[in-house]
Amino acid sequence: MSNAPGLPLPAGRSGALIRADFFQRFLAFGALIVLILFFQVWCVAIGTNFLTFENLVNILVATAVVGVLALGETFVIITGGIDLSVGTVLTISMVMTAVCITSQHLPVPVGILVGFLTGGLMGLINGVLVAHLKLAPFIATLGILNVARGLSLVLTQTRPIYFAGDNGFQSGVMGNLFGVKLSGEFGIPIIAILMFAAALFAAFLLGKTVLGRYTFALGSNEEAARLSGVNVAKWKMLVYVVCGLFAGLAGVLSAARLGSAQPATGFGLELSAISAVVIGGTSLSGGEGTILGTVIGAFIVYVLTYGLQFVNVPQEWQIVVTGIVVIGAVYIDNLRRRQRA
Amino acid sequence: MAEPLLEMSGIEKHFPGVQALVDCHFDLFPGEVHALVGENGAGKSTLMKILDGVYERDSGVIKLKGSEVDIPNTATAQRLGISMIHQELNLMPHLTVAQNIFIGREPQGRLPFVLDERALNENAAALFEKLRLHLDPRKRVSALTVAQQQMVEIAKALSFNASVLIMDEPTAALTDKEIDELFRITRQLRGEGVGIVHISHRLQELKQISDRVTVMRDGHVINTVATADATVEQIISMMVGRTIFEAAPEVPEVTNPEVVLEVRNLNRGRAIRDVSFSVHRGEIVGIAGLVGAGRTEVARAVFGADPIDSGEILIHGKKVKISGPIDAVHHGIGYLSEDRKRYGLALGLNVETNVVMASLQRFVGRLGIVRSGLTRVAAERQVQNLAIKTPSLSQRVRNLSGGTQQKVVVAKWLTADTEILFFDEPTRGIDVGAKSEIYQLLNALAHEGKAIVMISSDLPEILRMSHRIIVMCEGRVTGELTAAEANQEKIMTFATQREAAA
Ligand SMILES: Nc1ncnc2c1ncn2[C@@H]1O[C@H](COP(=O)(O)OP(=O)(O)OP(=O)(O)O)[C@@H](O)[C@H]1O
Ligand SMILES: [Mg+2]
Numbered sequence: 068m069s070n071a072p073g074l075p076l077p078a079g080r081s082g083a084l085i086r087a088d089f090f091q092r093f094l095a096f097g098a099l100i101v102l103i104l105f106f107q108v109w110c111v112a113i114g115t116n117f118l119t120f121e122n123l124v125n126i127l128v129a130t131a132v133v134g135v136l137a138l139g140e141t142f143v144i145i146t147g148g149i150d151l152s153v154g155t156v157l158t159i160s161m162v163m164t165a166v167c168i169t170s171q172h173l174p175v176p177v178g179i180l181v182g183f184l185t186g187g188l189m190g191l192i193n194g195v196l197v198a199h200l201k202l203a204p205f206i207a208t209l210g211i212l213n214v215a216r217g218l219s220l221v222l223t224q225t226r227p228i229y230f231a232g233d234n235g236f237q238s239g240v241m242g243n244l245f246g247v248k249l250s251g252e253f254g255i256p257i258i259a260i261l262m263f264a265a266a267l268f269a270a271f272l273l274g275k276t277v278l279g280r281y282t283f284a285l286g287s288n289e290e291a292a293r294l295s296g297v298n299v300a301k302w303k304m305l306v307y308v309v310c311g312l313f314a315g316l317a318g319v320l321s322a323a324r325l326g327s328a329q330p331a332t333g334f335g336l337e338l339s340a341i342s343a344v345v346i347g348g349t350s351l352s353g354g355e356g357t358i359l360g361t362v363i364g365a366f367i368v369y370v371l372t373y374g375l376q377f378v379n380v381p382q383e384w385q386i387v388v389t390g391i392v393v394i395g396a397v398y399i400d401n402l403r404r405r406q407r408a
Numbered sequence: 409m410a411e412p413l414l415e416m417s418g419i420e421k422h423f424p425g426v427q428a429l430v431d432c433h434f435d436l437f438p439g440e441v442h443a444l445v446g447e448n449g450a451g452k453s454t455l456m457k458i459l460d461g462v463y464e465r466d467s468g469v470i471k472l473k474g475s476e477v478d479i480p481n482t483a484t485a486q487r488l489g490i491s492m493i494h495q496e497l498n499l500m501p502h503l504t505v506a507q508n509i510f511i512g513r514e515p516q517g518r519l520p521f522v523l524d525e526r527a528l529n530e531n532a533a534a535l536f537e538k539l540r541l542h543l544d545p546r547k548r549v550s551a552l553t554v555a556q557q558q559m560v561e562i563a564k565a566l567s568f569n570a571s572v573l574i575m576d577e578p579t580a581a582l583t584d585k586e587i588d589e590l591f592r593i594t595r596q597l598r599g600e601g602v603g604i605v606h607i608s609h610r611l612q613e614l615k616q617i618s619d620r621v622t623v624m625r626d627g628h629v630i631n632t633v634a635t636a637d638a639t640v641e642q643i644i645s646m647m648v649g650r651t652i653f654e655a656a657p658e659v660p661e662v663t664n665p666e667v668v669l670e671v672r673n674l675n676r677g678r679a680i681r682d683v684s685f686s687v688h689r690g691e692i693v694g695i696a697g698l699v700g701a702g703r704t705e706v707a708r709a710v711f712g713a714d715p716i717d718s719g720e721i722l723i724h725g726k727k728v729k730i731s732g733p734i735d736a737v738h739h740g741i742g743y744l745s746e747d748r749k750r751y752g753l754a755l756g757l758n759v760e761t762n763v764v765m766a767s768l769q770r771f772v773g774r775l776g777i778v779r780s781g782l783t784r785v786a787a788e789r790q791v792q793n794l795a796i797k798t799p800s801l802s803q804r805v806r807n808l809s810g811g812t813q814q815k816v817v818v819a820k821w822l823t824a825d826t827e828i829l830f831f832d833e834p835t836r837g838i839d840v841g842a843k844s845e846i847y848q849l850l851n852a853l854a855h856e857g858k859a860i861v862m863i864s865s866d867l868p869e870i871l872r873m874s875h876r877i878i879v880m881c882e883g884r885v886t887g888e889l890t891a892a893e894a895n896q897e898k899i900m901t902f903a904t905q906r907e908a909a910a
Contacts, residue, residue, distance in 0.1 A: 276521045277514055280503075284511055287500035294462065294498050295564075296483035297512040354502035 094399070095347055095363045102367060106374035113378065120253055126366070126373050127259035128241075132157075132321045133336055134262045134365040137343040138269040139190075139313025141361045142306045144344050145273075146285040147353025148197060148204035150307065151337050153314040155215035156189040158333030160318025162219045165228040165328030168236065175236045182322065183315040189215055190311015194304030216334055223330040230326055240323035258320055263362075265316060270358035272309065282306055286353025342389070343368050346396040367392070411474060413438045413603040414459075414572055419468035421454055423807065425799030428454045430627045432468070436572065436603040441594060443614045443635065444607045446624035446647055447839040448811025449797040452607050453495055455624070456574045460492040461485040472572075483512075491570035493561050495577045495607075495810055495837075496749060499549045506532035506545035509564040535567050539593055554581045554747075555699065562590065566597070573597065574605040577810075579613065580837045583699050583865070591617050609811075609839050611640050623647055648841045667725065668859035669741075669828050671710060674719035679705040681883040683719075687828065687859040692850060694874030695863045697903050702883035703863045704746060707830040711743040712736045713751075723828070737766060742826035744817050746833040746863070752817040753805050760787040760801040762816050766824040790819035795845060811838040818846065822853075829853065831862045835869065847873060867896050881905050 103117070110117040136153050143150045164182030167173045173181075189211060196207035230237065240261070243254025273279035281302040284292040293299045322328050347364030349356030371392060375385040414436040421429040429451050436442050444452050457463045459470065461479040470477055472488055479485050485492070499508050506529045507514075515527040532545035541559055549557060558581050565573060575594075579587050594604060594617060606618055614621055614635055622632040623646040630646050670686040679702050687693050695703045708714045710721060712730040721728055723739050730736050736743070745751035753762055764771055764783045771786070773779045787801050796815045798808055805816055814837065821829060831850070835843045850873060854860055864870050870877060877894050879887040879902035887902030 275523055275525075277516065277523060278521065280507065280511070280514060280523060283502055284500050284507075287502040288498065291498035291500050291508075292511060294460075294482055294494065295511045296481070296486045298483070354500070 095360055095367070098346075098396075099363055099367050099370065102370050102374070106370070106378065109374075109378050115377075117374065117377065120249065121251070122373070122377065124253045124256055124259075126369055127262075128256050128324070129373055130365050130369040131256075131258045131262040132317050132324065133339045133343060133368070134362060135265050135313055135317040135320060136336060136340040137347075137361045137365050138265055138358065139310035140337075140340045141269070141344050141347075141349055141356055141358060142273065142282050143204070143310045144341070144349050144351060145282050145353060145356040146303060146306050147289070148303075148306075149208065149341070149351075150193060150310050151205065151208040152189065152193060152211040152215060153310065153317075153340055154333045154335055154337035155212050155219065156186050156311060156314040156333075157318040157321060157336060158219045158328075158330060159189065159215040159222070160186045160315040161322040161325075161333065162222050162228070162328045162330060164319055164322050165230065166222060168234065169228055169230060175234055178236070179319050182319040183312065186315020186318060187308055187312045190308040190314070191304070193311065194307030197307060198300040198303035212334075212337070219330045219333075223328065225330060227330065228328040230322075237323045237326050240320060258324065261320065265313070266358055266362050269313070273358055278302065278305060278309070283354060286350075286355070288354075339368055340365075342393045342396075345400075346393065348400060350400075351397075364396075367396075410437060412436060412471075413473060415469075415471040416455070416459065417469050417471075419455065419458060419470075420466045421451075421458060421463060422466055425803065428627050429458075429465075432624075432627075432629045434622060434629060434632075436605060438571070438601045438603050439598050440620065441598055441604045441606055441618045443618035443621045444605055444624065445609070445611065445614070445621060445643060447841050448815075449809035450624040450647075450839075451627040452624055453576055453809065456492060456576060456605060456607065459485070459490060459572070460574060461490075462492075486568055486570075489568070489571040490574070491565045491568040491572070492574040493565045493576060493578050495580075497554070497557050497561060499557055499560060501550035502548065504546050504548055505543055505552070505560055508549055508560060509535070509545075509567055532563075535563055539563060539566065541589075553700070555583065555586055558582060559586070562593070566593070570602065572603050572605070574607075576607045577609065577837060578606075579608060579610060587613075609837060611643060611840065614643070615640070625649055644840055647839065668723065669710075669861075670722040670725070671706075672720040672722070674706065674709060674721075675717045676705065676709055676714065677717065679883050680709055680716070683880075683883070683885050685878050685885065685888075687861055689859055690854050690857045691875045692854050692860045692862055692873055694870040694877045695861060695880060696867065696870045696877055696899050697865075697880035699865060701880040701903065703880055704832055705883070706880070707743055707832055707861065707863060710736070711741055711830065713743070737824065737826070740827035741830070742766070742821035742824055742828070743830045744821060744832055744834060746836065748814055748817050752820075753813060755806040756804060758802045758804055759791065759796070759798050759808075759816060760784060762805050763787040763790050763819045763823050766820050786823055787819075790823060793822075794819055794849065795842075811842050814838055815842065815846075818849070826858075828859045829861070831860065831864075833864060834862065835864070835866065867899060870899070871896070879903050 107117040136157060140150055140153055160182040163185040164178045167178035167181045168175055193208050193211050196202045197204050240258050242257050247254045249255070273282060281292065281297060284297065285299065285303055289299060321332070325332070343364035344356070344361050345351060345364070346367050347357065347360030349360060368389065371389060372385060375388060412435045416432065416434040419429055419432040432455055434455060446452050454463065458465045459479065461481045461484050464480060470479065477488060479488065500511065509532055510528055515524045515531065516522060517524040529545045536543050541563060543556065543559060543563070549560060552560065558578065562578060578590060582590065598604060608614065618635045620632055621635050621638060621643060623630045623643060625647060666689045667686050668689050672684050674680050674683040683706055685693065697703050705714065709716045710730070712732045712735055721730055728739055730739065749755065754765065760783055764786055768778065771779050771782045784801060790796065791798065791801065794815045796819065797812050805813055808816070835846055838846065850860060850862065862873060871894055875891050877889045877899065878885055879899055881903055886905040889898060
């Protein structure tokens with residue numbers, strides 16, 4: 068063991084919040100900056116301006132829902148699993164919130180709580196299927212994707228549910244912070260603040276709690292965790308519950324943002340969420356990942372979408388480009404890993 | 409002696425297709441090192457895994473300090489004061505050393521579920537201090553060497569302050585110096601009254617460290633004797649059920665001078681520096697050196713598993729370009745990795761598939777369909793040839809004992825019919841019986857005209873098997889010896905010829 072020099076590392080290098088190497092975050096963050104500058108140059112070339120407060124607010128608002136969705140997905144992917152159901156779990160949570168507030172005339176906070184818990188319940192079902200019945204996550208969550216999607220249509224009779232009048236819900240989520248308008252109609256959107264708060268909480272869960280530690284342990288070597296006496300099934304199930312709760316929260320935010328519950332939205336968002344997580348440097352093979360990376364990844368996805376829209380690239384092409392970017396991000400990440408190994 | 413700490417009796421365990429344990433009896437006293445030996449697949453790990461709660465016994469009684477206990481899972485074993493170092497490393501590479509050691513019992517701060525990372529690292533540091541180990545608690549496990557990882561496993565097992573400590577081949581990946589360290593710790597614990605089970609294939613170790621020896625064979629406990637009363641030969645004959653011929657086989661004279669493989673001025677970073685050597689037809693070339701001398705790196709570079717910076721590889725005098733294992737296999741080079749679990753086997757697949765893995769092309773009929781009749785015959789032949797202990801060809805390799813897995817890797821390359829074979833630590837974790845079989849096999853292969861390179865840290869093995877010995881140190885070839893002139897002292901002199909001293 069004499070060849071194991073006890074080199075002291077800089078203090079505070081533990082904890083998942085700041086665990087992965089500096090370079091990794093620098094890479095994702097750098098990519099985000101480059102992307103923004105790229106659109107700025109493009110806009111200047113066609114005679115407009117990308118770096119405006121209005122655009123910033125629009126991007127923040129557009130990112131919030133999928134950003135929250137991706138937070139939960141990060142936990143599942145770090146365990147080496149995948150949750151394909153988050154998009155439609157978002158839908159059913161949104162629908163449950165709307166049903167409570169409109170047809171059941173329940174108070175808004177109850178509606179919010181029900182939406183949130185619906186997500187948690189769907190997560191619990193995923194968790195039981197994966198952790199206790201030992202189904203492959205891909206299959207189990209694919210099944211729940213369809214269950215949630217179908218139930219949403221049943222509950223709404225396939226029609227959108229609109230919130231009548233203002234009940235404080237939409238304005239509470241979509242308004243400006245402290246009602247302050249900073250530029251024209253635009254202030255700091257509350258929905259973005261909520262997303263950042265959720266991200267801070269997620270980072271705390273992942274980096275500072277036992278749950279976070281086991282999330283990494285399961286993804287790194289599940290058998291070793293089991294042999295160390297960790298209750299693998301219990302913690303894995305909880306990870307899916309956490310993911311479901313974040314999807315529930317995203318559903319509530321989405322309802323407020325749209326002013327309605329749309330039974331057809333949500334489906335497909337799981338892919339945006341997974342893209343955000345992966346672009347943020349979380350490894351699909353498990354054991355590695357950060358919340359900060361995921362948040363940056365979500366912004367990359369939406370800066371790209373919004374930017375392409377802003378410079379009038381047709382929507383079909385926007386989708387193609389997004390796909391290519393995901394592949395590129397994963398490839399770069401692979402190169403980085405290989406270099407380090 | 410005092411009352412036993414632990415008593416297992418009538419233990420039976422059945423796996424699909426295998427009766428792994430039959431009516432096994434085992435006991436352990438406080439302050440005793442009890443060695444458990446037996447051939448590969450004898451059931452040593454299985455018996456101890458039952459004690460650790462990894463497997464549940466089919467029948468039998470376990471008594472701990474006189475009272476009967478049930479151990480359905482590892483958490484229970486920990487609670488009862490039983491901890492086990494497994495034969496295979498079981499660490500989480502993405503976590504730090506301290507996080508690995510205290511996984512499942514993290515110190516928590518004032519709030520429930522909130523980790524106290526500082527206490528975690530301090531506890532680990534205190535543990536290392538007590539054991540006099542030089543490990544950094546904050547270092548990621550993936551950045552450690554295999555030997556260091558093994559030390560982490562050992563520290564982790566000790567951190568439970570267990571009264572029963574099971575070590576399943578803890579020394580397989582360690583150097584002599586590290587083994588001394590481990591034995592020092594073992595003796596310290598024995599002095600504190602801990603009961604220790606020590607599983608090993610290195611029979612010389614038993615004399616050094618153990619008080620009693622239990623021998624297993626084919627799932628049966630054959631006998632338990634006081635170590636002082638038995639000779640190594642007696643133990644071996646109990647293990648294999650016969651007295652085996654242990655005398656060194658004659659090293660056959662090489663008459664055919666044709667050079668099959670020649671490596672010239674190979675370089676890769678600091679790991680390989682200007683390495684040249686050649687191997688003749690029918691020759692076994694041993695590469696000796698200390699752990700980390702760059703021997704594995706050379707083998708991997710020639711095999712194309714790692715890129716090289718510069719250098720030439722010639723086969724039958726013709727320069728070849730090897731940019732990946734595909735090229736290597738194409739040119740008739742086979743490599744048996746020292747880490748069979750990671751690089752040598754598809755653990756989830758069965759014996760037959762693994763055996764034909766490197767030569768599947770030969771078994772493919774028209775339309776690209778694998779001709780399963782042929783693969784079965786080929787696999788069957790190897791299983792008999794090497795006496796691979798498996799219930800059937802369709803057994804998953806994961807379920808085979810460690811040593812048996814190694815034989816499957818050998819079978820794979822024999823089936824591929826390669827001309828040049830690199831054996832990297834071919835007998836690590838293999839019992840004496842299987843070892844002598846592998847030696848015979850190497851001799852037979854050389855006799856058939858194959859060119860063989862054998863990397864080994866076991867000096868007697870190198871001396872016994874090689875026609876020619878190359879010694880490496882710090883990535884360079886520091887010496888070359890013929891079988892006639894080589895001895896342990898000369899090899900060690902070359903192996904420690906560091907650059908500053910040279
Ligand atoms: N999970 C399993 N499923 C099926 N068979 C198994 C399993 N684990 C072990 N076996 C079989 O049980 C027998 C005993 O294996 P065990 O691993 O206990 O041997 P061992 O004495 O530890 O050998 P080695 O020295 O090679 O480690 C072997 O025949 C092995 O193939
Ligand atoms: Mg074993």
